[in-house]
Amino acid sequence: xxxxxxxxxxxxxxxxxxxxxxxxxxxxxxxxxxxxxxxxxxxxxxxxxxxxxxxxxxxxxxxxxxxxxxxxxxxxxxxxxxxxxxxxxxxxxxxxxxxxxxxxxxxxxxxxxxxxxxxxxxxxxxxxxxxxxxxxxxxxxxxxxxxxxxxxxxxxxxxxxxxxxxxxxxxxxxxxxxxxxxxxxxxxxxxxxxxxxxxxxxxxxxxxxxxxxxxxxxxxxxxxxxxxxxxxxxxxxxxxxxxxxxxxxxxxxxxxxxxxxxxxxxxxxxxxxxxxxxxxxxxxxxxxxxxxxxxxxxxxxxxxxxxxxxxxx
Amino acid sequence: xxxxxxxxxxxxxxxxxxxxxxxxxxxxxxxxxxxxxxxxxxxxxxxxxxxxxxxxxxxxxxxxxxxxxxxxxxxxxxxxxxxxxxxxxxxxxxxxxxxxxxxxxxxxxxxxxxxxxxxxxxxxxxxxxxxxxxxxxxxxxxxxxxxxxxxxxxxxxxxxxxxxxxxxxxxxxxxxxxxxxxxxxxxxxxxxxxxxxxxxxxxxxxxxxxxxxxxxxxxxxxxxxxxxxxxxxxxxxxxxxxxxxxxxxxxxxxxxxxxxxxxxxxxxxxxx
Numbered sequence: 001x002x003x004x005x006x007x008x009x010x011x012x013x014x015x016x017x018x019x020x021x022x023x024x025x026x027x028x029x030x031x032x033x034x035x036x037x038x039x040x041x042x043x044x045x046x047x048x049x050x051x052x053x054x055x056x057x058x059x060x061x062x063x064x065x066x067x068x069x070x071x072x073x074x075x076x077x078x079x080x081x082x083x084x085x086x087x088x089x090x091x092x093x094x095x096x097x098x099x100x101x102x103x104x105x106x107x108x109x110x111x112x113x114x115x116x117x118x119x120x121x122x123x124x125x126x127x128x129x130x131x132x133x134x135x136x137x138x139x140x141x142x143x144x145x146x147x148x149x150x151x152x153x154x155x156x157x158x159x160x161x162x163x164x165x166x167x168x169x170x171x172x173x174x175x176x177x178x179x180x181x182x183x184x185x186x187x188x189x190x191x192x193x194x195x196x197x198x199x200x201x202x203x204x205x206x207x208x209x210x211x212x213x214x215x216x217x218x219x220x221x222x223x224x225x226x227x228x229x230x231x232x233x234x235x236x237x238x239x240x241x242x243x244x245x246x247x248x249x250x251x252x253x254x255x256x257x258x259x260x261x262x263x264x265x266x267x268x269x270x271x272x273x274x275x276x277x278x279x280x281x282x283x284x285x286x287x288x289x290x291x292x293x294x295x296x297x298x299x300x301x302x303x304x305x306x307x308x309x310x311x312x313x
Numbered sequence: 314x315x316x317x318x319x320x321x322x323x324x325x326x327x328x329x330x331x332x333x334x335x336x337x338x339x340x341x342x343x344x345x346x347x348x349x350x351x352x353x354x355x356x357x358x359x360x361x362x363x364x365x366x367x368x369x370x371x372x373x374x375x376x377x378x379x380x381x382x383x384x385x386x387x388x389x390x391x392x393x394x395x396x397x398x399x400x401x402x403x404x405x406x407x408x409x410x411x412x413x414x415x416x417x418x419x420x421x422x423x424x425x426x427x428x429x430x431x432x433x434x435x436x437x438x439x440x441x442x443x444x445x446x447x448x449x450x451x452x453x454x455x456x457x458x459x460x461x462x463x464x465x466x467x468x469x470x471x472x473x474x475x476x477x478x479x480x481x482x483x484x485x486x487x488x489x490x491x492x493x494x495x496x497x498x499x500x501x502x503x504x505x506x507x508x509x510x511x512x513x514x515x516x517x518x519x520x521x522x523x524x525x526x527x528x529x530x531x532x533x534x535x536x537x538x539x540x541x542x543x544x545x546x547x548x549x550x551x552x553x554x555x556x557x558x559x560x561x562x563x564x565x566x567x568x569x570x571x572x573x574x575x576x577x578x579x580x581x582x583x584x585x
Binding site for chain 2: 014015017018019021022025026028029030032033035036037039040041043044045046047048050051054104105107108110111112115124125126127128129130131133134135136137138139140141142143144145146148150151152154155193196197246250251253254255256257260261270273274277283286287290293294297301
């Protein structure tokens, strides 16, 4: 059959190449894989290694020039009080943001996975996808509008006669500030808002895989709905939560735009990296700083993989 | 998978789900509202008055908006084209073969979006410095394409996995070579997934700011223009007009991508 068809068309160079691939499927895989692998390997991984390398250099304090000699002194600088504070502050913020995201995302994901049907299902999907994909900066900007001192939150508080509550919160040490857009509360809210969709989707995916007969079995065996939730549904949803937390945690760790636009003047890792490589010209310390989120995420991903979080991505 | 057909939704769950969705959407609604305010120096709520004049101002009196817009469109188009080629190749290779190191390679392709953008940004910047590359539109494209590849790859590999091997075998049995099989059999099957991936990549690139701040020299893309307006506001409602435009431009491809991948769920030949 195939011989006849080829005979009709003639046997061109493309057919010859095609035959080689057919005989050696591994060669085809290699030919397909090589260009994208080279791109990611050279452009991305190559740059990463170049950066890593620079973290072992140091900056000469007097000349302000980078000394190209192997040293661990730059990493030692990370442990200085001020730099350590930046790291602790960023990790704490990332953890709190992740918890905030779980609390708001879970009911949405739960509803979408277990109760939404037909058009409500599509509605929930789009309602999550649209904020996920709409412009990052526009979302940050929206919160600048909301948190401004003359903005809608202050207006709401006034009209609900809750101004005392808002003022009281802003007067709190550490998390308070002159106004919401210059406080940790503001930074926290914007982060939670921006990353929530990244939490909803994996939780929903995990919940949708919970077989309904597990839940029936649990009920048949006499479990209260609350017991079923905590002993059956929640453990099965946990990989989804962890998968989502990879995003919320990693994205908060590295972000420098949000704390620059909404927040007080205390730096987070991203801002430190940005100022160090820019105005300060201290690439080695900036590089050492980026190793922190990389190391944290490396450990995080390893744990997540062990807990089965990658299966729901 | 509802466990019993006529189970009612718990009220508390319904309220918290709806409240959550409102939390997700009301802030974006405010962006639209403030595009019509008459107050240009603060974010006063409620706006003291309403006007449509800012749309005219943005159109004709702010020439600083247009070059960033063109640059963003150009970068997004080139980055998307590159990502379509490389992402599809990667997905085709990794979906068809099992070999040693496959898991590692697929992790490698996810890395550009798994690691914070600032790491991608600063490592690219220092690599450009080391190689002595001047910042240009191409350095921006290089950065954008790197994470756009991931988006196309993710979309394409999901479709490749559903692609029925019997169709490809049938095509080969009937005498088509690999290229003809790709063109007449595989491409029509994965076309919508590629289109969807391409649109998402375009939207992602059009919107990217963190990597771009590191890889752009003097040029500014639209997000960088917007960032500078956020830090040093001039006419605030004009920023809102541009934001409304950006929301519309990014949402249309996403809606389209949604419908494309939804209709394409039933790939031919897979229903056996």
